[in-house]
Amino acid sequence: QQPVQSPQAVILREGEDAVINCSSSKALYSVHWYRQKHGEAPVFLMILLKGGEQKGHDKISASFNEKKQQSSLYLTASQLSYSGTYFCGTGNAGGTSYGKLTFGQGTILTVHP
Amino acid sequence: DAGVIQSPRHEVTEMGQEVTLRCKPISGHNSLFWYRQTMMRGLELLIYFNNNVPIDDSGMPEDRFSAKMPNASFSTLKIQPSEPRDSAVYFCASSLPGGQPQHFGDGTRLSIL
Numbered sequence: 001q002q003p004v005q006s007p008q009a010v011i012l013r014e015g016e017d018a019v020i021n022c023s024s025s026k027a028l029y030s031v032h033w034y035r036q037k038h039g040e041a042p043v044f045l046m047i048l049l050k051g052g053e054q055k056g057h058d059k060i061s062a063s064f065n066e067k068k069q070q071s072s073l074y075l076t077a078s079q080l081s082y083s084g085t086y087f088c089g090t091g092n093a094g095g096t097s098y099g100k101l102t103f104g105q106g107t108i109l110t111v112h113p
Numbered sequence: 114d115a116g117v118i119q120s121p122r123h124e125v126t127e128m129g130q131e132v133t134l135r136c137k138p139i140s141g142h143n144s145l146f147w148y149r150q151t152m153m154r155g156l157e158l159l160i161y162f163n164n165n166v167p168i169d170d171s172g173m174p175e176d177r178f179s180a181k182m183p184n185a186s187f188s189t190l191k192i193q194p195s196e197p198r199d200s201a202v203y204f205c206a207s208s209l210p211g212g213q214p215q216h217f218g219d220g221t222r223l224s225i226l
Contacts, residue, residue: 002155030212041204041217042156087156091212098163099144099212103156 001025003090005104012078012111020107022088023070030091031064031071032101037084045073045086075109083111115139117218119205125224131193134221137186138207146215147180147190148204156204162188163210195225 003024010018022031030049034042046057048064048071056062059076075082085108089101118137126132138145146161160170162182170180177196182188192199202222206215 032214041219044214044216047212047214089215098161098168099208099210099215100146100158100161100169101215102158105155 002102003088003104005086005088005107007107008105009108010110012109014080014111014113015077016111018075018078018109020073020075020086020088020109021070022072022090022104023068024090024092026069026090026092028064028066028069028071028090028092031062032089032091033062033071033073034087034089034103035082035084036087036106042087078109078111080111080113083109085109117205117207117216119203119218119221121221122219123222123224125226126195127226128196129194130225131191132195132199132223132225134190134203134205134223136188136190136205136218138188138205139216140186141209142207142216143185143210144208144215145182145188146206146208147188148206148217149201150204150220151201159190197225199223200225 006021033045036042050066062073064071085106087103087106089103120135143164147159150156159172160180165182180190202220204217204220206217208215
């Protein structure tokens with residue numbers, strides 16, 4: 001089953017913060033986050049493994065709640081370059097050794113000056 | 114280092130024709146994934162290979178679709194015969210083993226008239 005992302009779309013002004021959520025109905029082993037700009041390929045942002053860890057680089061971070069089977073992506077002090085569609089990809093235990101991911105439907109993030 | 118290389122970048126052909134999409138993964142990556150992306154269905158996994166062996170082709174929509182990986186540096190996705198509903202962007206991605214980040218090619222934008 002496809003993970004569910006929320007919200008479907010968000011509009012921000014530069015400098016504002018946003019949170020994107022990813023929920024799965026199946027037990028999770030890992031969550032990957034990707035960003036895709038219009039007409040381009042998805043680009044990897046970060047991986048979180050089960051254990052409830054939090055990761056981040058620059059002003060983008062993410063958390064993974066294994067019990068709730070969900071992950072959240074946090075974008076702080078947004079920049080124009082953050083605009084794009086954000087996808088979470090979930091890995092379940094069975095497919096993990098081969099890296100199989102199931103992607104959510106995406107969240108469209110638009111940052112205005 | 115060269116990334117994942119896909120060809121052609123764009124393909125326009127008539128219904129009923131055979132279409133072959135090509136992918137060269139990143140050297141050393143032993144997992145290869147074929148995805149299809151449409152507005153309606155999002156990013157769908159079609160098939161993936163590990164060490165050149167197809168592991169899961171449950172996402173392949175019909176018998177008209179087939180994929181091969183004759184060696185570690187080349188894979189093809191073939192559609193025969195093609196139909197207008199096959200129009201989409203097809204991405205190839207590769208990764209190191211064990212659920213590492215997937216690196217996407219630039220995609221093939223396929224239009225079936």
